[in-house]
Amino acid sequence: VGDPVAEILRYSEDYDFIAMASRGGSLLKEILLGSVTEGVVKNSKIPVYVFKFKVKKKDKDIVECSKYYPDLFERILVAYDFSNHSDEALEYAKYIAKKSESKIYILHVEEPEYEKHDVEKVVEEISAEKINVEAITASGSPAKVILRTADKIGATTIFMGSRGRGTIETILLGSTSDVVVRRSNVPVFICRTTKDED
DSSP states (O other): OOOHHHHHHHHTTTSSOEEEEEOSSOOHHHHHHOOHHHHHHHHOSSOEEEEEOEEEEETTEEEEEEOOOTTTTSEEEEEOOSSHHHHHHHHHHHHHHHHHTOEEEEEEEEOTTSOOOOHHHHHHHHHTTTOEEEEEEEESOHHHHHHHHHHHHTOSEEEEEEOSOOOHHHHHHOOHHHHHHHHOSSOEEEEEOOOOOO
16 A cells, blocks of 8 residues: 555565556656656666556456567567666676577667767677677667667567666656657566666
8 A cells, every 4th residue: 555656666675677567658647747657667776677558448447458478579679878777788688588599689879979889899799699689770869769660670679778867858858768668569678777877
């Protein structure tokens, strides 16, 4: 009994990650006040896996939940920006790819204000671990590029990091991870860290 976000976070302290459901579309109330899922993603100290689904209602009762993911790890899209939090997300993706023999797509969104990085070097290192991996480089708004790429390659899940801290702009408009969690059509694994960036 109590605030759902606070209670979920309190009970999650001894676990490895949290699995949650999201309807995949936000009501105006949720956009303004924040949904339970988004509250947990923003404040959790452990990774959160958000599964997207749609519901059909009849007389205020849920009669059907759609979206089942039998090939959840077939094509893993990792949004990678060379930060500590995306490194952690990539490590999780690599672990799963080895277990499930799936393919990883590493997406790096180049932004003019940041230095350029060598994505191919990362791919070479991962390939050396006998993992099927491919690099994708693009430019534009990170959230939009991630969502567009996920649709284009038919990603079955998205892995990404979240710094766990926000500027006024991200609080008002939503961080990249907030937008992806809210708008993605496939499950999103958010690896949150409060580590300072080098």
